[in-house]
Amino acid sequence: MTVANPPRIGLTSEPFAPDPCPPLSWTTTTTAGDWVQAGADLELTTDGTRHTAYVEGDASVLVPWPFAPLVPRQTAHLRVRVHGTDGSRSKWSEPTTVTAGFLAPGEWEARFIGSGAEHPHLLRGTFRLREGVRRALLYATAFGVYDARLNGQRVDDAELKPGWTSYQWRLTYDVSDVTAHLRPGVNELGIELAGGWYTERFGFRDAASRFYQGPPAAAAQLVIEYTDGTTDTVTTGEHWRWARGPVVSASLYQGETYDARRKPDSWRPVALIDVPDVTPEPRCAPPVRVIEHRAVEQVRTTPSGKTIVDFGQNLVGRVRITVSGPAGHTVTLRHAEVLEHGELGTRPLRNAAATDHYTLRGDEVETWEPKWTFHGFRYVEIGNWPGEFDPSAVTASVMHTDMRRTGWFTTNHPLVQRFHDNVVWGMRGNFVSIPTDCPQRDERLGWTGDIQVFAPTASFLYDCDAFLRSWLRDVVAEQRAADGVVPMVVPAVIPQVPGLSEPVAAWGDAITVVPTVLHERFGDREPLESCFTAMAAWVDTVSDRCAGALLWERGIQFGDWLDPDAPPDLPGQAKTDAGIVATAYYFRSADLTARAAVLLGRDDDAHRYGDLARRIAAAFRDAYVTPSGRMMSDAPTAYALTIVFGLVTDERRAALGRRLRELVRAFGYHISTGFVGTPIICDALTATGHADAASRLLTTTECPSWLYPVTMGATTIWERWDSMLEDGSINPGQMTSFNHYALGAVADWLHQHVAGLAPAEPAYRRIRVAPVLLDTLDDAAAWHDTPYGRASAGWRREGDLVRFHVEAPPNTRAEVLLPSGVKYEVGSGIHEWAEPHLRATSARDDLSLDSDLTTVIDDPSAYQAVLGAIRDLDPDRAATFRRTTRWTPGRSLRDPLNKAPLDILDAVDKALRGLPTTSAVPERAEDLAPPDEDDART
Template sequence: MRTIFLFGLLALITFFSYLPAYAQKIDLFDLKVEHQSNPLCIETTAPRMSWKLRTELNNTSQKSYEIRIGTDPKGIMSNKNIVWRDFKNTAQSVLIPYEGPALKSGNRYYWQVRITDNHNNTSAWSEVQTWQMGIGTSDWTAKWIALPFPDTTKTSPLFRKTYSLNKNIKSATAYISARGLYEAYINGQRIGDAYFMPGWTSYKHHIQYQTYDVTKLLKKGNNVLAAMLGDGWYKGRIGFNDQKEFYGDTRALLLQIEVLYADGSKQILSTDDQWKTALGPVLASDIYDGEIYDARLEKNGWTLPEYTESADWQPVRLMDYSYEGLIGINSPPVKKQEHFKVKSISRTPRGELIVDFGQNLVGWVELKAKGASGTKITLNHAEVLDKEGNFYTTNLRTAKQQNIYILKGTEQVFSPHFSFQGFRYLKVEGYPGELAPEDLTAVALYSDMPQTGTFETSNPLLNQLQHNIVWGQKGNFVDVPTDCPQRDERLGWTGDAQAFFNTAAFNMDVSGFFIKWLRDIRADQHTNGSIPFVIPDVLRSNDAGAAGWGDVATIVPWGIFYAYGDTRILEDQYNSMQAWVDFITSKSQKHLWNTGFHFGDWLFYRPDDDNDGRAAVTDKYLIAQCFYAHSTQLLANAAGVLGKTKDEEKYKAQLERIKHAFQQEYLTPNGRLVSSTQTAYVLALQFDMLPENLRQQAANRLVENIRSYGNHLTTGFLGTPYLCHVLTRFGHTETAYDLLLQETYPSWLYPVKMGATTIWERWDGIKPNGTFQTPSMNSYNHYAYGAIGDWMYKNMAGINPDEVGYKKIKIEPRLGRGITTTSASLDTPYGIVSSSWTLENGIFKLSVSIPPNTTATVIMPARITNTMEEQGNEKIIGSGSYYFESKIE
């Protein structure tokens, strides 16, 4: 069917809607509980269920749903052992809460859902899905075990015990945690495929345990449970000034397996005083420095039942650690992801043997080697080579990023156990014989977040920029959102995370990742409401309370709510959000936050010899006042969502006073800001700090400033995320495109032109002459400036949430200089929305796909000039695939 629409007088829109001649079957897919697929550890007493609709019939929405939950996977399909049913006439299909009888800890539950759509089609029951409840403190019988002597060694301890199981096994569930990091085994098989467990949390408040289905690993007869521990974040070096043992000085293991036999009886296998321990071949492991592994010290077969323990295996020591603070994992674990082959092997001018993997990544190198016993191979890791092509590690500061392997005489494949590196290049020393490309593989490791977004344009440099943004995210989302993954830092800097959140949520499903991290923000938040600079907090007690950093407490919860439709995150974080805003208020004078330490517009561009009044220095208290207003606004919004009417009114009134104070302190009567910088105007406009009648002229001043710098940006970590958004909001999308497409320093594409494969910490991490910026702080994998990705998705492709969780969608692509095609997609809580357009000979062609159970508003571009833009009229559509055409004047 072909339909013609006239969009005002500016554009003729041609609209195609393809409808099948018969009603299509509807089915359900991508079922989740608490943002996870078939999770094994749910702690909430009211788990929430979500599903997506799939159909070829356009304009489809859900009219009602029916859920059934039982305790038996087969019985549920015949309506047996049902614990709860729910039927509602509603279009809600995201995060439906369980409201049945109390759920039992450790129990597994099975559920199905079916829906009826607005065309009166009823789906079949979905495939049976499952979740398992976590366990509480009273469910633990295992004991914390450690080395029998003070844990002063860096060598990783091994633990093992043999158990005899004499019945047929129906199921078995393992619960494991550690102080330090663990790898666990049953009968020689590794338990799970996650790394760096139990993950990094605010250990002083809570430590995660992991749940595994180990039914297939156990057998009737003798079974060996085994584990190895590393220092990790718990005991190893973390933070600054060679800080060690921040959380504790003793590595310890906690392991418990609940076995259910076919006859209905149960047995618990757990760490106790009968376990044995010995030191293993990992002589040292450190997050910053890497790992030393001596294969000659391997205890061959120590994880197998037939192994005979020698005299160096000693009884363990029981540690008097509490079960309080043990929490089930609720975030995606770190796993192996992409594998990279060697791009080249060469010698540098200094004669160094260098391997190039072609991509700056985070993970490790798997090395295959065979040589005489005692041969030592050293692998050093670096992000870049220097101007002459030599290996460069000065920017790592004190981090060694070095793995050492000592051979035992047989061929082996080596990789670290409890450390990771940030690198593109590898310097190999001591390798016996000729190093061949097939001897090395680089493995990327990061939190296992599904990719949700795709983005591509006709400009290869922009495509590389998108690639760099994604790989900056991958490399720094290793259990916590770190600032950098290579030097002696790798901390969860709050300013970086809040600046990048919106982009992160386009690229990947970061819901569980950030929900886990927000729990640590609550835990480490000071009693006065101040937020530490890094989470988990490993800095000094006064390293907290900075504008744009502490505001992570309001920005990220609101971001999760809006991206995923998750109201509960606002409930969980509300007290933290409120405490942060109230902290700022306590430090303010007459509603003006002009006290305390602030980072300001961190790493902004500043010319070396700029004496004409344009220097890009923004008053730090002006910035603080803007974020004070922003957090207050978000708190008022959250109060409104949660029905806290008095709080909402209170903070709305407070917001007006904050803005008035800003105008009195930082704004002249004619609309100029005391700091006439890009960041000052960007933040003032983004957060509506100016009277409405002065906003457009302020935006025009921003454009004048950008033009005066030759279409270059001068913003830092706090101004950059909003820069292009503000320009577009006030009709200057062409200027935004000029900034985005700028190829010389400072710009997003300058690092791309310089060969970057990730986002740099500094606009000029490598200078045009090939030399480096300040080496003490010059990371080449630092995602904050990748925040431009949010604007690219929302404005180039035009994909925007028009309602919380993408229940309503807005497709509003905006054209720019020289871009002839843009294509993007996003897997929303309801399914995939896509937008793909081409511009040729003045004809704009747009194809969109809208997921079932949503609606969208499509707004076509109409006219472009050198300074301003105009958008055409809009069309509201239901789910389905559509095609539009428009003539651009």
């Protein structure tokens, strides 16, 4: 049986289309294997008239609109019927309904109004309704954040509307069908207005200041259609009134203060507000919404006697309270991500107070949740609660842009599973209107480097095509204003940040990488088309700054930011030379621009940028790679970039891989890479045949590692490997966050290589399945709702046998490469295989203080025995030994212990000689347990 699923009109499931010719996509469900679409019938009904079209062939993703363009406020119903190459034909799908949510050119009439001051306030206007209303649509926006009510009823469930864009270049409006809220006679349209991002003070510490100038302002346009075919339009203007409401103050960083006793004071005439000269455009991405509510998991009393609630998960959103008490009593809510020594850990927030205040009006029961702020938190300190505190009176509202979840990963290794869960929560908390670096401190900015490295992971986990498309519009606008430089933050609101006037590698390269990822993962050509000029401009700008050289070795660079060996307050002092990082990205952007030009049929550009990329690669090899396959900057990130970006394709590639493996071992299988190298180091290792090293790197639990934060109770990804120290204290550096998704970008390797689910063609039209078995895992699986339907891949061990499964959705094919080297090409359906694969084991030689360091570190049990023996006698010496030892060949274990007391040497020697004769398999899932929640520090 073959079933056509309801089609999607545009990029989201929102009820309003932002353009007249939205692309169309649909999926098919069938019991038939190897099903391929031969064609599809489309039926569109508008204004009672049916229109049909036929799509020839297998196209079913982002198919160009085949009908006459929609006109403003036109409602369309679309259904699809598919035909298979096997002769099958589905029934008509259920219809999808969408309304054209855009205005005609010149149709925007509303004036921007407000009180003329920064404080939150209320706006209202009245209008009289004629008989015979057919429909009414409200178009509304603000320089600031707003919420609209018609006759006292909220018009939708979106939050912090209209979201954050580069206001000086672009402003979006929201559309709502408000027909149900109208009533005969006089109606009242109300708008609550606050400053939001528009009036926020951006910057670091005392340098923070407003970027956008002027008070907040809102504009709304209500179009009322009558059954007789006529329309009325109600707009904001001079006739509206404003008043102060119960919101005393509101700031995204500082929090909200609300006095429930305050009623709107005298209504006064509004002011017409001077705002940037931009015409609002329809919102093209989903809005921010409250996605879920979480109950308190634990109530703690701090050493100082304060009450703190723990939600068990570091999240982004707000707290809702239900409380009763005397009028004028004020409850205070202070938010933080972690506890430090049992108290709320607020130092990482820097200048963000993250504190809300609610003053009771004195009714029996009052329920309140702030509207104009959001916080990153797991813990909330409840101050001045009236009467006995009941934790059921407090819930957390989780907020983020309302994207559809599309990707999952699972393994029975509990720490790796928790790590992946943390990646998901980190993305959720940082996809709030724009992709931010962190959601809690006085920053929350659209750092281009963070999304550059994380875009592949993001595109697997959530349908973020429309979200990132929208943000890219701002990137293009900001870059145009900066003469080709892609700012390090978009919207570009911090003039004092380097990179607003000079290009910075790995950050500015977001303009070439993100559109490429959207095409690869969603089959969306539009970002490449709309960003191509910007992609080319970025490469040209870098070329100009290089002054004719092919090596990018001048200007400001962040390099391999947050290298774990860099001093806490000097995170840019990485082991890898900044010129290597910059030149590698110069090559990558030139190469991606050339590939985009080929796809878009821009032959001259393809030749120009392709030739440039080849010349950069040759110069890179001449300057940085020795004939024997060593990097001049002998650090892991240098090797990873060279391998993954394809800068070396000859026999030196294998030598680079071997050296990278040696360096990973030399650092004790701890993370030794920063912001640039960490997302790709496992890719580089597996690509050159060193999955064993990647496996150890993934599952190491000592700091620095991906799993160290998990052992400390982390529920999101940290900015620093040691954001929290082992003693439970917060990293002393001035910059640390407990919710930064960038270092979680390695999850893309888990999806594509460990589970083995990767796109071989855009949108997963062809799927590449090549799982990499890790000795430290018993199983791994990933599944993803591709634009064609659900695909999955995975494996599990059953003794010495490994079973593999692959599911390809209808209208796709999968290329399967099993670890044995056997290849298959399969069509849609579920496929399974089994192969024998033994875990790596070997006979253990007698170990002693004279054993080679590499022999010890490559044997996890031996390494733990050595470390445990030292720790039992001298924990500080053990920590130093772990941190400073370089595990290189040709040196004995005695070397790094040459100054150790005899009792420690004896204890180490005894521990080694007491090991069994067979080397232990690396840590197995069944040997591990997730952190005890009672002991979790974050």
